[in-house]
Amino acid sequence: MMQITFKDGNVKSFDEGMSPEEIAGAIAPGLKKKAVAAYVNDELYDLNRPIYQDAKLDIITKDNQEALEVLNHSTAHLMAQAVKRLYPDAKFGVGPAIKDGFYYDIATEHTITDDDLPKIENMMRRIVKEQESMMREEISQAEALARFKDDPYKRELIEELPEGEIISIYTQGEFVDLCRGGHIGNTRHIKHFKLLSVAGAYWRGDSDREMLQRIYGTAWFNKEALEHHLKVLEDRKERDHRKLGKELKIFMLDKRAGQGLPIWLPNGYTIRRTLEDYVYNLERKNGYLHLSTPVLGTKELYQISGHFDHYQDDMFPLMKDKDETFVLRPMSCPHHMIVYNSELRSYRDLPLRYAEIVTQHRYEASGALSGLERVRAMTLTDSHIFARKDQIKTEVLNAYRLILQVIKDLDLTIDYIELALRDKTKGKFHDDDKLWDEAEATLKQLLDEENIDYHEVKGEAAFYGPKIDIQVRTAMDHVITMSTVQLDFLLPERFDLTYIGKDGEKHRPVVIHRGLISTWERLMSILLEQYKGAFPTWLAPTQMRLIAVNQEAHGDFTQNLHEQFIDLGFRSSIDLREEKLGYKIREAQTQKIPYQLVIGDNEVKNNTLTYRRYGQKEQTTVSVQAFIDMINNEIKHKTKHAE
RNA sequence: GCCGCUUUAGCUCCAACAGGUAGAGCAAUUCCAUGGUAAGGAAAAGGUUGCUGGUUCGAGUCCAGCAAGCGGCACCA
Incomplete structure (x- = not known):
């Protein structure tokens, strides 16, 4: 028997050779389910790595930040195994967990393209179903060199390890990888993942050395988390300054002007x-x-x-x-x-x-x-x-x-x-x-x-x-x-x-x-x-767009208002086109102008204006002076508004 | 610079079966309509399919080179 000390100070006895997963199961089935890896005497342990002596045990559950890293790292191994099955000549560089994901660097004759990613994902799902156990083994440097004799990249890594260092390898089914660990114990724990992109990457980050193919992916503990992450990535595409910069006419690039030599358009230059x-x-x-x-x-x-x-x-x-x-x-x-x-x-x-x-x-x-x-x-x-x-x-x-x-x-x-x-x-x-x-x-x-x-x-x-x-x-x-x-x-x-x-x-x-x-x-x-293109008033290239309900009846009042705003130094614009109101309003909104002003009978009669802030439905009618004060105040304090 | 992918109208990873001479929506143009908070209707127009070359009776489509863009890597005073 060995004595296991838990995080809360409790000590319990267990049979020697039990793994963190088994111990977790012995305490509570719920804990076993949530367990991902463990710290044994502050050393990162796989879920299925046996413990042989008295130790301090800290189970890492899915809620821990480290757990996501373990999962992603294990998913990288899973992907490598799938790649090896599909492209048997594949040799592997490094495959770490990174923020919100993982990658693995691969050398193979086959050029991996985006079209291959679903194939690799399918193979990964198959291996998950096979429930391959991820087994740790510690070997000597000489043995490691022999084991990886056909893998030049792994051999290079092994050779650089200090003399006498214990080298660990992980085996899952037919696939063996040099790795420090910890891992999730079995491929069946990996369920929610997606391969994202392929890229080139220099071996060891050295531009004088050969380039490997790198596949990026991401793995999560549940479907919602994966979907949420993919949504975040989608949102980033919507925010991309190149897309917004074109839509809002902030800047342009043209190969005749010269590669990497941007042109600031009036809207962008106003902000600058x-x-x-x-x-x-x-x-x-x-x-x-x-x-x-x-x-x-x-x-x-x-x-x-x-x-x-x-x-x-x-x-x-x-x-x-x-x-x-x-x-x-x-x-x-x-x-x-x-x-x-x-x-x-x-x-x-x-x-x-x-x-x-x-x-x-x-x-x-x-x-x-x-x-x-x-x-x-x-x-x-x-x-x-x-x-x-x-x-x-x-x-x-x-x-x-x-x-x-x-x-x-x-x-x-x-x-x-x-x-x-x-x-x-x-x-x-x-x-x-x-x-x-x-x-x-x-x-x-x-x-x-x-x-x-x-x-x-x-x-x-x-x-x-x-x-x-x-x-x-x-x-x-x-x-x-x-x-x-x-x-x-x-x-x-x-x-x-x-x-x-x-x-x-x-x-x-x-x-x-x-x-x-x-x-x-x-x-x-x-x-x-x-700002997703919706600049605060002090920066916005156009701060307000004035729209008259009827040109004949409200045009003069609107024009005077516009001139007054320009005099005050506001970046005001007026839409005089013979178009329907709804059309002009839509355009003011798509251009993300902070204030859209509609002027009709009521406004002319009472010397007021009705504004709507970008992104809001609410309409507010205020005196012209109150609006001017509000804008001045926003500019002075660089007020920002919620999206 | 390196690896991979992409490039069709001003804009839109929007079309064109398997090689048979390019089809939309929006914008822009003209006409009609237009009073209260996100797209009114119609007409006509818009293209050397990134560039250069090759294969072919025939290339947007296949091949090569170049350029630019994109995802990364390397670089970043």
């Missing part, structure tokens, strides 16, 4: 200008000085900064004149360094906060381009703060607080904050250890002092210094870097920046790079998806 004005004023209030620099620079400028060495391949082809070579600028810091150096600076001048709405060009890989999310021409609000070392903390915090303000005003959600550090083993960073250590320590200390939660990530720093990245989760469930504060001791050296200190001597300032809203292009894609 509103955002630009907002940021410009916010920066002005926070002591930033705005300037403007050219989109072209000399190659030499970027050689001094070091960008040319690092990013040459991602820059547009060089333009060569007789004596000079120009680059289409991929970023703006070097120009700002030159501005700093154009005068003799005193310690009293610092901090100096330069900001610019910068258009820059990057020759992104063709396969990376996507709508407004990833483009080759982009505009952003960039800033470089020149400061003394004793000002770093205040300036970084000021920048951070400004970022928080903007993120709040735009209804964005911070997912986490990342402190991106250097990884010495990677060559892409400058190699002055002293500068790195100091910069990294400064940021770390600052975050700790302010009690800001953050994840450290090695190897994600800029080549010139560490950075604090503000990671935002979008409506599409993507995590993107929205804002960044970077501490740079390198460029001041490269450009020989100095200021005269109190002591009359020359000192080196530091540069803080601050990115606020990624780029206007990417922000636009995120906002479109977030």
